[in-house]
Amino acid sequence: MEKFTLGSQLLQFFFTGLTVGSIYALVALGFNIIYNATEVINFAQGEFFMLGGLIAVSLSMTFGLPLPLGFVLSVGIVTLIGAVFERVAIYPLKRPSVLTLIMITIAASIIIQGIAMLVWGTDTYDLIPFSGRAAIRIGGAVIQPQYFWVLGLTIVVVIAFNLFFNRTTLGKAIAACADNPEAAWLVGINVKTMVLISFALSAGIGAIAGIVITPIALMEFDRGPLVAVKGFGAVVFGGLGSFTGAVVAGLLLGIIESLFAGFVHSGFKDAAALTILLLILFFRPSGLFGSIEITKIKKF
């Protein structure tokens, strides 16, 4: 009888972890897309996540739009915001220093949060689940259907991105920009447009993550930074620039966090996740899928 409960608990935490981890994976993908195109770490990444959720809430709850429409519109709006952000804050910079980039993306993060607070206040918002709240039982664990939406959408996004970056010309062009912007420009790739697209894509992914998790975890204006830091943790964990790494690491991070919350202390789960980030940065900054050689040569 004991074993059964432990087993079902584990399963429960595993599913929660997988769900939460999917969000981290998506946010991490967003970081990587921008990094791969520009070597910029976008501190405002978490705000796209937040905006996605809150805009979807407003569209469906306040304006009464049907959920699928609200979803698509919200992603579209946030994607646009990502593009505007790039044009306004990144594009005009001439050879910015690392410090300048950090400051600008932090400033953008604060500004977006500030506007969000004015629009939505400090309340917590809920979104109707995509297919109801009727819990599904799997081996003793109780799973909301929304969890499967999260997992499903994540898989779709990952596959789509894989295809996009590996099979399409546009995707390969963006990857080329990160590798060698001058060479890319020389072969006729419009680097500036690629950068714009990568910011837009990154914002879109963030929004998808935000919308799909809101029915489970709710959303408020200041949810961005914590998700961003954890997403960054997944990025480092998986190896900066590696898409596969980001996904695997994100899921792992989510599972570890969930297990910690379940078996140790739920109040400190965020601290635990962040401690993992710190440990990776300290001891293996090149990540799971990075080589040790890189750790010796690259300046982290």
Next chain:
Amino acid sequence: MSEPILETIRLHKDFGGLTAICNLTCQIQRGQVKAIIGPNGAGKTTLFNLITGVYPPTKGEIKFKGQYITGLRPYTIAYLGISRTFQMVQIFKNMTVLENVMVGRHPRTKAGVLRSGLRLPGFKREERLIKEEAEKMLAFVGLMEKKDEPAGNLPLGDQKRIEFARALATEPEVILLDEPAAGLNEVETGNLSNLINQVRDLGITVILVEHDMSLVMKVSDTVLVLNYGEKIAEGAPDVVRNDPEVIEAYLGKEFQYA
């Protein structure tokens, strides 16, 4: 033959799949001016980085004054008496010319956080000495009139002289010059050649990486030739210059200017 002041023993450095320095054994005698030449990518700057501890070798050892210094940190090696300049000038743009050279006095002075912050006894005297020594070095390279200028405002030739003065301020026994003549015109190169001779006269051992063959011929006592990380020739400048393997490595191009 007295003990060499600096020697590498089967020194080897791999970067992932690339071998930058291959089984290099060489000695440098005290008081010499030794030039290290070779085509681009031959591993010359890597050799400097290995000697000064920027990264550790994959295999092999480095000895300085009979002591093993392999794997020591750059600041320890500077303290022990090896100093350097950089191929891409690395002056402190956020400080004045004089302050740049004063940093060179760091390994020979002591005042720490508490002594400096609280202005404990002995501080003022040490500061005065630092300033005097630094000014001496600036006078030596001929930059005294610009000592209070922001270092970043000076032209490249002057910036290289700042680096030189700064490296000398550490009171080195061995100084490594990485392409000191790069970007200099004929007059400036002539000045450089004089400076190198004066430094040698002070008893300091000079090792220089250079592409400017006329400078190399003029100032060096011995020349070491690297190609793909390996030593392919070593000896007096005239001997090396006529070595067929060396000529082949360069495809005869740069030796036309010698």
Next chain:
Amino acid sequence: MRKDYQIFTVFILILIIIPILIPQFHGTRHYIQIMIFVGIYSLITIGLNLLMGYAGQISVGHAAFFGLGAYTSGVLTGRFGFNPWLALILAVLITLMVAYLVGVPCLKLHGHYLAMATLAFGIIIYIVLNEWDRLTGGPSGLTGIPKISLFGYQLDSDLKYYAFVWSIVVLSVIFSINLIHSRMGRALRSVSGSEDAAKAMGVNTPRVKIQVFLISALYASIAGSLYAHYMNFISPSTFNLFFSLKLIIMVVLGGVGSIWGGILGALVITYLSNEWLSSLAEFELLTFGVVLLLMTIFLPDGIFGLIKRLGLGKKLAFQR
């Protein structure tokens, strides 16, 4: 150095004049109160400036040291009845220990990684302060923190506390300026000038970085203790990410790499928060974000950088 002495004299004069001049206006108590906060925050920004401006490092989690100082003092005196000065010393020791443990590995990182690491650290401390409610009182905060007295002399009025806080600020300014104009100061600046060249010139850059990190944590810890004994009540929300960001904005506004800039930045931002925005608290986030953005784009050297460039004294090329 001489220019710093001149500014220093003016600074002392202003400090003395303020409490004499202010009683002429309404709400004396209110303005002295604000100036106390400015003093406390200045203490932090001076240290942060040494770290960011001179050593070229970044810390997006400095509120943590402020919080550690405040809570150690608060808990030891409020819950366990320690003598406030003993508690302050213990707070400093504990904060320095944490700073060392975290700083040594963090400072091996650069750029974005360092920023993220310090950001994560700041959040971790905030979570600990919030969740460890048996010790800290949790989100509802810690009450009953006693006042601190000076050799038996009761600091029971705002005016007295103002003098107390600013005396400490003055001492730290003197220490910091002494440090900058010294071998260690040049070593610090060489690290931000070119870390490779600094190492080649014998500067033990990891050690220098950790030393300045510890100094900045020390200042922040003392500031925290001063804050706790003034407010007699503290809660974790004061020591959150936004406060860490506010500290950076103070430093950037005043001028990264200027001790006086740090104080000016603390002054402007504190006034902005407490005075000009007091009725528009919802706009605080947005305003500060805009301030940071504008400063970064148009005035990266801050106000003091601008003053320097307008030729009041030597022109100094700032490395960015």
